[in-house]
Amino acid sequence: MAKEFAVRPVIFPSSTGNPNVPQHSRHPGAASAPPFQPPRPTAPGPANPSIPFMSFDVGAASASSSFSAPVFASVSTGGGGHFSVPGSFEDEPPLLEELGINTRQIWRKTLSILNPFRVKPDLHEDADLSGPFLFLMAFGLFQLLAGKFHFGIILGWVTVAALFLYVVFNMLAGRNGNLDLYRCLSLVGYCMLPMVILSAASLFVPHGGVLIFSMAAVFVLWSTRVCTGLLVELASGGDEHRGLIAYACCLVYLLFSLLIIF
């Protein structure tokens, strides 16, 4: 595979001091620590017609960086601040904000789930999946500590449960049912918090005793109450079917409590 490349090989400025050799590096790693500086003091002119993009002069080191700024920005993020290039790195929003993960909101939503007697539906108006993701990872982690590797099962069962609740709620609500799947998944995930607490507590409780069963009953009722309250408040059409929806939620959380107890 001896192929002739149109690009000339890199010749670095060593003691030879050859001013007319074009120098460029396509590889960002080749010019790592110091900023890239082509050593040609003179304007290139028509000397190298095969490399048309080498038309910048050495004096403006920042100008050279404008060519390779995207490359450098991705490689040396620490050095990104040194390049005052308009519109690239400094203007980017922080990572979490860009991903849409609002940690303050997640924390507030989590705190609101902790009180089973008063639901705050306005916090859950905008659905997000990052809080549920955290809860499910924590759930899987506590199950792992108990010796059960259930990550995939939790994921699958949460999906099926959310689908089930979505279908049942919309069918019961009829024409004015406007629950969408994303919000349903978000609510089911957030109301998993009591289950996560149960799985943490079950690590310290003897297996198969009366205590774990009664704790599970309490936590399932807690989850059900919060989930039903949020579902009925946030999506229209569920008010006259509160008991029916509560039973469906109860089934979902009983399913997860089975994973924890046994």
Next chain:
Amino acid sequence: MILGCNFGSVAHTDMYNNLGNPAGVQGPNVNPQPNPFGNAFYGAGSGLIRGGLGAYGEKFLGSSSEFMQSNISRYFSNPQYYFQVNEQYVRNKVKVILFPLLHRGHWTRITEPVGGRLSYKPPIYDINAPDLYIPFMAFGTYIILAGFTIGLMGKFSPEAMSMQFTRGLAGWFIEVLLLKGLLYSLGGGEAPLLDLVAYSGYAFTGLSLTLLARLCWSYSYYALMPWMSLCMGIFLVKTMKRVFFTEMRSYEKHSSRQHYLLLFMAIAQFPLFFWLGKISA
């Protein structure tokens, strides 16, 4: 995944088309505006695709009101009719299913003329109308109770749960086949499929009750299971008799063949219940 369901021009004859779409009162099957997703799957063959996937595909993208406005195939009949329930209906219907001998009233469904056609009243107004909420919830309860039983035996695993789920679905399917075969052999085969699915699904209420009793005291199983099978048999006989009467041609009523088939259906509940109730990991 987007299914535009506008099958107004698919021709299905029979009275049961009209009876299967009793939502004329509620109006969701009247389709004045075109489906915004177009007729992407117009004429797709099976009603299952339209009904089943249409339910998920359309609702996934937005509110279910669009789903309500679309004309899901008349053969599959509007699923929303079966979910028009309220808590009082659920309570009374469960009482009827579990203790059919105590049901004082009649067993026929109330019909009402809607727009010139005869259609059945929705479950809120009629205790004898089938619904799909109870079968779904009873099936879920059955799965959970089976999970508890397996767990108390010490052999719980999520795979065992999936196994039970598949078994329950298979049992439901067999029951639907039984009812459908019965209807077919008696000549009238046009009852809506969802009606039969609903009637078969009621079996899970009795099953769940038996499983719950077995969790409390293991010997209650031997008394309760035959009793529940009997109750389900009686319930099915009374319901299917009315279904036959609306279907059959008049000269075939009260034939002995019909009675023997109904008896066979009632007796077939026993092995089915015992098979579904046998929870082994």
